[in-house]
Amino acid sequence: MTTANILAIADQQQAVAAVLFYIFAGISAISALGVVISRNIVRTAVFLLFTLVGVAGLYFLLNAEFLAAVQLVVYAGGTLILIIFGVMLTSKSPFSRFEPKAVEVVIAISVASVIFFALVLAITRTKFAVNPTDFTAYPIDKLGQTLLGDFLVPFEIVSVLLLVVMIGAAYLAKGRRREAD
Amino acid sequence: MEIGLTHFLILAAFLFVCGIASIMLKRNAIGILMGVELILNAANVNLVAFNRFSYGTINGQPVLAGQVFAIFVIVLAAAEAAVALAIFLNFYNNFATIDVERAQNLKG
């Protein structure tokens, strides 16, 4: 294979990656905007779902396959279901609306644009270190080793935290018993 | 143009401000929760992108600290959602609404 061929293939791969990035980024960004704009809480939840899926796609592009799977399973699959349950349990009609005041909208939009502008400015003006990962070995295997090696203590603490949260959530969410009994 | 770190960071920034706007605008408590989820996702994209592009290898070994942190964030987000929803359920039981404007018992 000639050098030109190899370069052509590399170009092609880059082009594919760019297209994929813009697709996933577009999905996430537009859905995130939908989360903000939508007035209907169920629709908001669906937009959030699309955002999460788009972010999962971005993880794939970033060679974080396991994380993408976790994002889909835990986030899109678990957390979002939890939220939708919350919606169902707390609204008498699923289409209940609470409109914000116009002045609040103005404040929110201006604050958000200022922050966004500031962040973009910061991002574009900073020189970040360049030290890309070369994923040729077993990334998942390595991830497991990192998780249970260097990060063992945080891992255990998180597991304890989850237990605490589980008990706490169950306690908080349990129905009120009558005190007289 | 090659897709690099900047692209991901700008997308994350956008998700972040969307989350903030959600928190400021939603009167439904669960809407606020969704805003928080957006913010956490923005942070996660940042973590993974930085890990991929500017903190990738040490001594020839791939480093995955960013991904591990992202996993922790996902776990914490799940925990936070569970507790928040439990609180909302309690709130709903007490006030018969989910509108946060009605939660004013802490008013000084």
Place this chain on the structure above:
Amino acid sequence: MPTPALLLLIATLLPLASFTILLFIGKRMGTPLAGVLATLAIGGSFVCSMIALMVWLNPSGQYFDPSRQTMIEWGANKNPINLPYQWVPIGPGIQQDHPNFMDVGIYVDSLTIVMFSMITLVATLVHIFSIGYMREDPRFPRFFTYLGLFCFSMLGLVIGGTLLQLFIFWELVGLCSYLLIGFWYEKKSASNAAIKAFITNRVGDFGFLIGFGILFYHLGNVTLPKMWMLLGDAGFGHDITLASGVIFPAGLLTVMGVGLFFGAVGKSAQFPLHVWLPDAMEGPTPVSALIHAATMVAAGVYLVGRIFPILTPGAKLFVAITGVTTLTMAALIALAQTDIKKVLAYSTLSQLGYMILAMGLGSWIGGLFHLITHAFFKALLFLGSGSVIHAAHHEQELPQYGGLIRKIPVTGITFGVAVLAIAGFSIAGWGFSGFYSKDMILAHAGAFGYLAESSGKSSAYWLFFYLPTIIAYVTAFYMTRCWMLTFAGKPRNQHLYDHAREAPIMWAPLVALAVLSVIGGKYLGVSELLQSGIRESTQYCRAVVPKFDGFGTAWPAEATTTTEGAEPTAAASSDIMEKGHELMHHCVGWAWLVGIGLGVIIYWNGYSIAGPLTKFPPVNYVRIWLYRRMYFDELYFSVFVAIVMALSWLSATFDKYIIDGIVNGVGGLVKRTAFLAGWNDRYVVDGAVNGVATLSQELGAAVRAPQTGRIRMYVTVLMVAIGLGLAGAIIVTLSR
């Protein structure tokens, strides 16, 4: 995929299909139809197994062995079919630097084929029987749903090519057992028994997990033949150096073997985890026949058969001791039980003890041969007792029966055949199925005794021969007692006797099993097929490890005389086998006649002889001790409860005297100090405090205004502040 493997896979999946269908539309299909569907499915499995058996015996094919990268021939006396599949990559193990896999796979050798044939056959007959037995039950479709799941799990257990798979299906059959024991969950005793079975099995499975963990740490999850190849020298009892240079110490090997065996102890209800099996008789009787006699409880023996080559002498000794303890204890308890199903349950325990003992003594063929023959006659006994119970309107107590042969003759005769089979009936070297398998075990036990003697071991090793020999007499006696009390003599409950009636649909399974119980030992070629199973596995392993002799390493290892190329035998050299067989022949040749004769004489007319006999003090106490099952349940209950009670008493005392004492003392001290401090407080401190309080009040009023309690306002203020700050930063940045 080679034909037999494909057929067995279909046979495994058919019950799963029936389970899935019945799970969703079983209730709509209604009472006879659901049962018919399940029966057709398992019948299909049986047909598949039979075809597989035919193909296996006349092999004509080759398959590509992925682990060896060549084509090899499969079939009886040739090679097993070993098809591993790489499932989940789990990173490098301690001995490889390439990734390790959680393998799954299919492993088919003659043992697999034999087990398949036995399981599908007994399961089919039990299905047919159940259609009659469960007809009046409102949860009829659910019963067959569970049976389908059970058959799938059991067949999956047998076809599985790795220990991991074995464990998965192992748990599944445990679940089915739990569901089916507690099938009549309205009965408190049934649901308790189900829980007891489940918990007791967990204890055993914990041991299994420990053993599997040790194995996994050293080898990863490997296929059965690879495990044998790598650890085939375990029988010699020395450390094994793995290919990577890692040393697998002999002590750890023993711990691993004992741990794995503990799984079998739980599932096969061996001492000391035997307590669940008698209680499991609360389940419907067909379940007792299928799960708690013929198949699932035998899975423990099957497991020991599969891990046989990796057991060290120490582990085998442990296995043998467990077996001999169980078989003795259970047979004695069976003497005094009055519930017909409890008698059979303890008899099952005792027979399982024989199989485990055989395994421990190195008699691989003997144990598995007995497994097959026992499945036939014990399933027959249970189905017969089911027929009796059905006829007697769910009365299970022997004292209520008597003379039933005149009312339910088919049941009585087939039950009698089973009793003869289990007692080891034989004339002039020809006998019923139990005769051949039990003789093989006892002959090997005798050979083992000579072997131990010749290598200078303590004479206590002869117990492994003499206890089972004595129990062979006892077995014949208590089975005869059971039959006589049920079918012979005068009716002791006239009302029950008058209403007893047989259901014709139950005849076919009874007769079929009776025929099998008669011919199963000699004419079905079971032991020859098992022998060929050893040959296949050994041959397969020797292609890689030329000195492999895992199935020939009998205990004690130093006396093993098998050489390369020689036919692998279960025990050692042939002259010792000869001596063992002769000794066995002298000791138990007429055991069946003595036991049965004694039983017939004593129980000729119900309790008229046995009743007064057991009234006298020493006999009396022994009878009660045995009747109460040697007080094992009470022992376990009181020990565990006593520990808990003692601990709670200890903590209560600690609380009451030490903690409370400290707290009260501190309290008193504080009270005294407080009095002094009070005066000081009132006049000195209060003045200062009041001044501060007034100040705080003023400040608070000022700060109070923005505390609206509205969370969104807080967020907005926060964000506006940040936004303002950032806006400043932007201006500064851009203006530079």
